[in-house]
Amino acid sequence: MNFLNYLISGISLGAVYAIIALGYTMVYGIANMLNFAHGDFIMVGSYIIYVLVSNQGMNPIAALLISIVCCAGIGVLTEKVAYKPLRNAKSRLAVLITAIGVSYFLENGALLIFGSNTKAFPSIVNWSGVTLFGGQVKIQGTTIVTILASVIILVVLQWFVHKTKEGQAMLAVAENYGTATLMGVNVNHTISITFLIGSGLAAIAGALMCSAYPSLTPYTGAMPGIKAFVAAVLGGIGSIPGAMIGGILLGVIENLSKAYISSQLSDAIVFSILIIVLLVKPTGILGKKVQVKV
Amino acid sequence: MSKTKTLSKTGRDHLITYGMVIIIYIVVEILLHAGLINNQMQGLLVPVCYYSVCAVALNLCVGILGELSLGHAGFMCVGAFASAIWSYQMQSTSMPAGLRFFIAFLIGIAAAMIIGVIIGIPVLRLNGDYLAIVTLAFGEIIKNLNSALFLGIDSKGIHLSLKSAIYLNLEDGVDPIVNGAQGIAGTPRDANFTIAVIVLLISLFIVQNLIDSRDGRAIMAIRDNRIAAEATGINVTKYKMLAFVISAGIAGAAGVLYSHNISTLVSQSQYFGYNVSILILVYVVLGGIGNMRGSVIATAILYILPELLRGLNKYRMFVYSIVLIVMMLLNWAPAAVMFRKKLFARFRKNEGTAEGGRKNGTA
Numbered sequence: 041m042n043f044l045n046y047l048i049s050g051i052s053l054g055a056v057y058a059i060i061a062l063g064y065t066m067v068y069g070i071a072n073m074l075n076f077a078h079g080d081f082i083m084v085g086s087y088i089i090y091v092l093v094s095n096q097g098m099n100p101i102a103a104l105l106i107s108i109v110c111c112a113g114i115g116v117l118t119e120k121v122a123y124k125p126l127r128n129a130k131s132r133l134a135v136l137i138t139a140i141g142v143s144y145f146l147e148n149g150a151l152l153i154f155g156s157n158t159k160a161f162p163s164i165v166n167w168s169g170v171t172l173f174g175g176q177v178k179i180q181g182t183t184i185v186t187i188l189a190s191v192i193i194l195v196v197l198q199w200f201v202h203k204t205k206e207g208q209a210m211l212a213v214a215e216n217y218g219t220a221t222l223m224g225v226n227v228n229h230t231i232s233i234t235f236l237i238g239s240g241l242a243a244i245a246g247a248l249m250c251s252a253y254p255s256l257t258p259y260t261g262a263m264p265g266i267k268a269f270v271a272a273v274l275g276g277i278g279s280i281p282g283a284m285i286g287g288i289l290l291g292v293i294e295n296l297s298k299a300y301i302s303s304q305l306s307d308a309i310v311f312s313i314l315i316i317v318l319l320v321k322p323t324g325i326l327g328k329k330v331q332v333k334v
Numbered sequence: 335m336s337k338t339k340t341l342s343k344t345g346r347d348h349l350i351t352y353g354m355v356i357i358i359y360i361v362v363e364i365l366l367h368a369g370l371i372n373n374q375m376q377g378l379l380v381p382v383c384y385y386s387v388c389a390v391a392l393n394l395c396v397g398i399l400g401e402l403s404l405g406h407a408g409f410m411c412v413g414a415f416a417s418a419i420w421s422y423q424m425q426s427t428s429m430p431a432g433l434r435f436f437i438a439f440l441i442g443i444a445a446a447m448i449i450g451v452i453i454g455i456p457v458l459r460l461n462g463d464y465l466a467i468v469t470l471a472f473g474e475i476i477k478n479l480n481s482a483l484f485l486g487i488d489s490k491g492i493h494l495s496l497k498s499a500i501y502l503n504l505e506d507g508v509d510p511i512v513n514g515a516q517g518i519a520g521t522p523r524d525a526n527f528t529i530a531v532i533v534l535l536i537s538l539f540i541v542q543n544l545i546d547s548r549d550g551r552a553i554m555a556i557r558d559n560r561i562a563a564e565a566t567g568i569n570v571t572k573y574k575m576l577a578f579v580i581s582a583g584i585a586g587a588a589g590v591l592y593s594h595n596i597s598t599l600v601s602q603s604q605y606f607g608y609n610v611s612i613l614i615l616v617y618v619v620l621g622g623i624g625n626m627r628g629s630v631i632a633t634a635i636l637y638i639l640p641e642l643l644r645g646l647n648k649y650r651m652f653v654y655s656i657v658l659i660v661m662m663l664l665n666w667a668p669a670a671v672m673f674r675k676k677l678f679a680r681f682r683k684n685e686g687t688a689e690g691g692r693k694n695g696t697a
Contacts, residue, residue, distance in 0.1 A: 074463060076612070122659055125667035133402065134666035137619045140612055141662060144655035152652055266470070266608065273467045304515070305496065308478035311471035318468055319456050 044177050046299045047292060052183040052252065054291020055190035059245040060268035061275070061283035062197060063238030069214040069278035070234045073123065073135045077142035078242060079265015083258060084146055085111040085243030086161060086250045087154060093162045100164035108243045115239025116232050118142055124228070143262075150258035158257050161250035186248045193241065194284050201280065206233055214278060267294075270314050276327025285325055289313075348542045351627040352535060358634075359531045366527075374641060382637050383530030384410075384591040387537050389617040389629040391584035394541050396615070397624030398550065399577040400557030401458070402466040405473030407610035409446045409582045411601055413589025415480055415512070416445035418521045418599050422511050423487060425522045435524040439533075439590050446586020449476070450579040458574045461560075470608050480601035481517075486510035517600035518593075525594040533591060534630070537584045541626055544580065553577045620661060 060082065067075045085107045092103035122142050126135040167181030201207035209230045212220040221227050242261075249264060250256055267290060275286025290310055297309040317325065362379065365371050388410055395403045417438035424434050453472045457465055484495040488508040495501035499510045512518055544550045552573045555563040564570050593599045603609065614633075621632030639657070643650035664670050 068463075074466075122663070125663055125669060128668050129666040130668075130671075131619075131623055131666070133396070133615075133619050133623065134662055137616055138659055138662040140616060141655050141658035144651065145659065148652040148655055152648060262609075270467065270471065273464065277463070302482065302496070304482045305478060308475045308482075311475050311478075314471050315456060315468055318460060318464060322460055322464060 042299075046295050048177070048179055048183060050292035050295030051288055052180075052186045052291070053295055054271075054288035055186045056245050056249045056252070056287075057264065057268045057271045057291050058190050058284045058287025059193055059241050059248070060264060061272040061287045062193065062280060063241040063245075064265075064269050065272040065275075065277055065279065065283040066210075066234050067238045068272065070210055071119070071123065071127075071231050072217070073132070074139065074269070075123075075238075076136065076139040076265070077118065077146060078238065079261040079263075079268070080143050080146040081111050081115060081239045081242035081261065082246035082249065082264060083150060083256070083261035084114060085246040086256050086260065087150055087159075088243075089164065089247055089250075090159055090161055090256055093164075094159075100162065100166075104164055104244070104247050107247065108240045111243035111246075112236045112240040115235040115242075119232060119235040124231075147258045147262070154258065156257065158255045161254040161256045163251040163254060164247050165251055180252070182248070182251045186252065189244065189248060190284070190287075193244070194280065197237075197280055200237075206230070210234060267310070270311065273324055274314050274317055276324030278328070279324070279326040282324060282326035344546055347627075348538075351538060351542070351630070354627065355531065355535055355538070355630065359527075362527070374644075375638075378638060378641060379527045380525055380530045380591065380595045382634050383527070383534050384588040384595070385614060385617065385637055386630045386633040387534050387591065388585050388588040388614050389621065389633045390534075390537050390541055390626050391581045391588065392611075392614050393618045393621070393624065393626055393629045394544070394577060394584070395581040396618055397622075398541075398545055398553055398557065399574060399581070401461070401574070401578070402463070402615075403469040403578075403581075404466050404608055404611045404615065405453070405469035405471075405476075406581075406585045406614055407606045407608070408469075408473030408476035409450065409585035410589035410592060410610075411473075411476050411480055411606040412449045413442035413446040413586030414593035414599055414606075415483075415518070415589075415601070416586075417442035417590040418518045418593040419485065419511055421522050421524065421594065422518055422520065431522065431524055434522075435529070435594065438524070438594065439587060442590035442593075443583045443586045446589065447579050447583040450582025451575070453582075454575050454578045458571065458578060470611070473606075473608055473611055477601050477603065477606045480512075480606070481515050483512050483601075484510055484514050485512040515600065515602075517598060519598045521593055521597060521599060523594060523597060525591050530591050530595075533587055537587060538626055538630070540580070540584065544577075549573065549576060616658065620658075620665070 060078070063081075064075065064078050067073065067078065088107040088110050089100070089103045092098040092106060093100055098106075122138050123135055126138055129135060163182060165182045165185045167185070169179045169181040169184060171178050201210060209220070209225045210233070212223065212225050213227055213230050217227065220230075245264075245268075246261065250260070268287065271286035271290040272283045273286070274290060275282030275284065290313075293313055294306050294310050298306040301309065321327070362371070366376070388406055391409075392403060392406045395401055395406070420441045421434060421438050424437075453469070457468050457472070460468060479496070482496050484497070484499050484502055486493045486499075486502045486504045486508060488505040490505070493502040493504060493510075499513060502510055504510060545554070552563070552568045553576070555566070555568055556570055556573055560570060617633040617636055618629050620636065621628030621630070640650055640654050643653055646653055
């Protein structure tokens with residue numbers, strides 16, 4: 041039964057990674073950049089909720105909505121100010137380094153405002169959860185909400201991308217930036233929407249993650265951000281179901297290896313899985329193979 | 335005719351780089367003897383050198399080979415630990431410190447190169463961002479394994495464990511050398527500014543000569559167009575591996591300097607994590623991709639900048655991040671580049687398009 045407990049909390053952790061990875065993979069697929077600052081949006085969103093709930097006494101759900109809106113706004117603003125001028129730069133590394141600069145900016149900004157001591161995050165889920173098998177398996181309310189949220193987000197995103205005009209524009213830009221422009225797709229608008237969705241998702245992920253692990257520091261988002269990126273690559277970068285699979289897989293492996301092998305080596309095990317998968321399937325689990333033509 | 339001209343031009347270019355390092359070294363030494371550099375700045379001299387060495391190594395990988403690596407801190411970690419184990423074990427013997435340190439370099443570089451081969455075999459089959467994330471993964475694995483590593487040497491040989499010191503089964507009275515998360519305590523501090531500058535000069539010499547050699551041209555051909563290079567008969571795997579392993583070895587040398595400049599070596603993310611690899615990548619990109627001199631200058635400026643900003647107190651890293659973003663925008667944004675070109679065109683109408691060349695290597 042212990043195994044089941046570890047498995048369920050692994051899936052929950054994986055669902056958080058999946059939500060972050062969805063944002064990562066969309067931004068990567070459409071703007072063709074590694075947004076290293078993505079993880080820090082999680083932290084920004086969580087601090088917004090922390091301030092609204094702990095200091096202002098606001099309803100957690102209202103705080104979450106405000107946090108999503110703020111994060112989405114910051115995401116779009118970041119793209120306009122820091123990434124857009126570099127979109128056609130000679131080297132793709134330029135925008136990568138700028139993203140690192142944005143990441144430092146957000147982390148150190150939070151450090152200035154809130155200080156380096158850990159804040160106790162107020163859980164946004166007021167539900168103690170359910171107990172199964174006569175008390176042997178206990179599922180936290182946060183766990184259930186996290187898993188449900190990730191599934192809903194996946195379904196809505198799939199619908200949005202494949203059924204709406206905006207989503208079709210995103211697919212077109214991801215396929216070929218130049219051709220999409222020629223076909224009359226407003227690329228700037230599409231990229232803005234991508235950042236809007238990605239950063240909003242980061243805020244949700246932050247709220248769920250900090251509800252499960254309620255310690256908040258300016259560096260809270262960095263490692264989950266990297267893990268989510270690994271999850272996105274594992275699932276096949278650019279693929280929405282892939283990000284979901286990669287995220288869940290990563291979370292489960294991490295939790296099980298923490299429980300059964302070594303908590304110190306769990307990260308090493310997670311990263312080894314990535315390497316093994318990429319060696320067998322170089323574009324990730326659900327990634328498309330792109331033929332390079334001469 | 336044109337060939338001799340270009341050769342002498344690159345030769346001059348290299349001499350400028352060496353000259354710059356030597357002049358800075360002499361100036362710093364004079365200032366040191368005159369007592370004009372405070373203790374805090376003195377403590378930065380060796381770190382600037384080893385990060386410069388690592389930046390040169392990464393620039394070989396990113397600028398010349400054209401593959402983005404986010405795991406160079408891992409090679410530093412390997413070099414640091416391998417050499418520190420040697421020096422720790424040998425400091426009680428009668429071996430002279432100079433010889434001991436020299437062999438430490440050989441061991442550190444060899445260890446990093448071996449790991450470079452092991453990592454290179456799978457990694458170099460991938461390309462683009464997949465390669466970047468796998469190097470990041472390898473860097474993190476190395477850091478994690480090192481922080482869980484216990485190692486001791488007694489009369490029976492070397493004992494290894496990933497669990498705890500008890501599992502080493504060491505003889506009585508023998509302490510483990512590597513103590514898991516506590517790392518290695520009590521390595522001799524053999525490194526100094528002079529040695530660090532010599533290591534920097536040697537690594538610059540190796541990399542710049544590699545670039546100008548037949549092998550270097552093959553590597554750059556692969557960077558510019560892998561398929562075309564393959565079609566002209568260049569052994570892509572061999573040359574990619576060559577550049578990657580040399581880059582790993584130089585990063586290992588930086589690690590040797592690192593471990594012999596401090597007394598306690600621990601494998602934690604603030605020293606060897608992916609953020610350190612990224613920090614070095616920042617130096618490389620701001621210094622100019624493929625431009626070794628630029629890497630050294632950028633490392634020196636960016637490493638010392640936060641110290642100079644110490645007057646700003648807690649705002650210093652915040653200001654640093656803004657400086658970084660603004661510098662990137664001014665340096666790389668096509669609009670800013672156009673503006674700069676227009677501005678320069680007014681000053682030197684006759685020189686035309688002299689800039690360009692190797693600086694503009696893509697990655």
